Amino acid sequence: MLNLENICFKYSNQTVAAQDISLTIAAGEFVAIAGRNGSGKTTLTKLIMSLLKPTSGSITFRGENTKKFSPADMARYVGYVFQNPDRQIFRDTVALEVAYGPEQLGFSPAKLTLAVEKALQVTGLEAVAGAYPRALSKGQKQKVAIASALAMEPEILILDEPTSGQDSQSGSGLMELLAGLNAGGCTVLLVTHNMELLAKYASRTIIMDQGTKAYDGSTRELFSQARDIAKWGLREPATTAISRALTEYGIQVTEDPRYLAKCLVDLIGGARHA
Amino acid sequence: MTAIEFKRFSFAYRGKGNVLQDIELTVPQGNFTVISGPCGAGKTTLCMAINGLVPHYFGGSVAGEVQVAGCNTLKRKVSDLALQVGSVMEDYESQLVAMTAADEIAFGLENRGIAKPEIKIRTEQALSLVGLSGKESSEVGSLSGGQKQRLAIAAVLATEADILVLDEPASALDPEGAEELYALLHSLNREKGLTIVVVEHDLSRVLPYIDQLVIMDGGCIVKAGGLEETLSQIYSDGKFINYVPAIYQLKFSHEKMLASRLPDWRTEREALADLSRLLVLKQLEDPKSA
Numbered sequence: 001m002l003n004l005e006n007i008c009f010k011y012s013n014q015t016v017a018a019q020d021i022s023l024t025i026a027a028g029e030f031v032a033i034a035g036r037n038g039s040g041k042t043t044l045t046k047l048i049m050s051l052l053k054p055t056s057g058s059i060t061f062r063g064e065n066t067k068k069f070s071p072a073d074m075a076r077y078v079g080y081v082f083q084n085p086d087r088q089i090f091r092d093t094v095a096l097e098v099a100y101g102p103e104q105l106g107f108s109p110a111k112l113t114l115a116v117e118k119a120l121q122v123t124g125l126e127a128v129a130g131a132y133p134r135a136l137s138k139g140q141k142q143k144v145a146i147a148s149a150l151a152m153e154p155e156i157l158i159l160d161e162p163t164s165g166q167d168s169q170s171g172s173g174l175m176e177l178l179a180g181l182n183a184g185g186c187t188v189l190l191v192t193h194n195m196e197l198l199a200k201y202a203s204r205t206i207i208m209d210q211g212t213k214a215y216d217g218s219t220r221e222l223f224s225q226a227r228d229i230a231k232w233g234l235r236e237p238a239t240t241a242i243s244r245a246l247t248e249y250g251i252q253v254t255e256d257p258r259y260l261a262k263c264l265v266d267l268i269g270g271a272r273h274a
Numbered sequence: 275m276t277a278i279e280f281k282r283f284s285f286a287y288r289g290k291g292n293v294l295q296d297i298e299l300t301v302p303q304g305n306f307t308v309i310s311g312p313c314g315a316g317k318t319t320l321c322m323a324i325n326g327l328v329p330h331y332f333g334g335s336v337a338g339e340v341q342v343a344g345c346n347t348l349k350r351k352v353s354d355l356a357l358q359v360g361s362v363m364e365d366y367e368s369q370l371v372a373m374t375a376a377d378e379i380a381f382g383l384e385n386r387g388i389a390k391p392e393i394k395i396r397t398e399q400a401l402s403l404v405g406l407s408g409k410e411s412s413e414v415g416s417l418s419g420g421q422k423q424r425l426a427i428a429a430v431l432a433t434e435a436d437i438l439v440l441d442e443p444a445s446a447l448d449p450e451g452a453e454e455l456y457a458l459l460h461s462l463n464r465e466k467g468l469t470i471v472v473v474e475h476d477l478s479r480v481l482p483y484i485d486q487l488v489i490m491d492g493g494c495i496v497k498a499g500g501l502e503e504t505l506s507q508i509y510s511d512g513k514f515i516n517y518v519p520a521i522y523q524l525k526f527s528h529e530k531m532l533a534s535r536l537p538d539w540r541t542e543r544e545a546l547a548d549l550s551r552l553l554v555l556k557q558l559e560d561p562k563s564a
Contacts, residue, residue: 013416035448036451037418037419037420037421037446037447037451038418038420038421083419083446086365137314139313164445164446165364165442165446166313166475167310167312167313167475168475168476168516168517169312169516170313171475172516193447195449196520233448233449233450235449235453237520238478238519238520238524238542238545239520239521241542242521242524242542242545242546242549245546245550246546246549246550246553249550249553249557257520257524257527258527260524261523261524261527261528261531262527262531264528264549264553265528265531265532267553267556268552268553268556269556
């Protein structure tokens, strides 16, 4: 569906933000993009979105080279949700905000109404459709941004750190929403620092390091093998790290602290804790 | 000595209901206090009640009082309070006002009438503390989100306030950056005796440093106390179980199944060392189980 071939990109101050990156994203994948601040994660998503154009290499989307595509062309197929929803919300009600994208795409009034209703319903925002979006909580504003992208009926959804600065309940709610959309066929590309969410939801992980692709493969394999992910600035979820360090005693690698506790209790038994 | 004291403090923004309700909280001088809880719990308003933005800037109705270093904040100006309380707000970008990183740090210092040579020294030190050395003349607008957040922190550190209030200071930082920031705050806390109040959603980042943990919900304090007792209560209550860091979920769940106590762990390393020891002992005791 999306193919990047030997992509390089330099900012005008000569900072190289992407170096010889090749990758393919298939329809229906849930891919996480991780790495340090400044490693090129956001640059990669902006290149995909045609917000930036590669210095060399080519990007093909649905079989067409995107060289001449504008961000607006891409927006027909790709929904982009920025890290800070405040920077993209500008209309007076949630429903109007969500309608903006499909209006620009020229949806007919009937189709527009339907698309907005559906986007509000999927994101659970029907009750606040008439509310002033800036007065909502950060978690809800993030959902408004996602609904705005969904209303354009995208095939791919790109989200730049949607869970940062959110409490864990809103964060998990958001991830469940994305998992549901993905199950319905939407391809999800998620930039995140949160390793717990990444381990739980993304089947594939791409790690960026100084503008290069340092890892591209299954998330399970990334965490189950003794890979040194610290060199990419990442931290394994605590439970995964502890369980992996204890495999020599017959413990299985797991992300679930309660399951790990049960395995430990089975092995150690009850007598030993004074 | 008490650095901050909330005495039955309630606050409502104009025309709205109470966002803080009967808050009773004491932060001793030199304490590292962490506040957590869902969005809309009142954490940010609580922070702004310490630096005086609530109620002086936002306005609204107040009951009770907040004392900072023994003085009622209602009777002091925000600019006076700023000499003692350095703040990094949730929307850190909105507090950046200057063109370059060095100017940003100098801004607060010039307002305090500090001499130029001293400003230069403090600017270099503060930028180095947050890992932005050499960025003095960088335009603020050209910095990444994480770098801007570090700059806002550096500007506050340079003022040498005794109390630091930081509202989600690591929200835009990568895991390494967050670790470094909290290690820095810890050393300022332990070595210089600064009082630190931090709002943080991900408690695993701050676990090793917490003296007092405060959980808020719906404008009230659900629980405030030492780390272990607070976590233990929210774990057994269940409502905020997501806030309990993984190593404590592991510990509490293990303890519950065995009805016996494990030692207190602050880091993954401590948990691992302890569990490995238990597994080795078990093997020695019963070699067949290995």
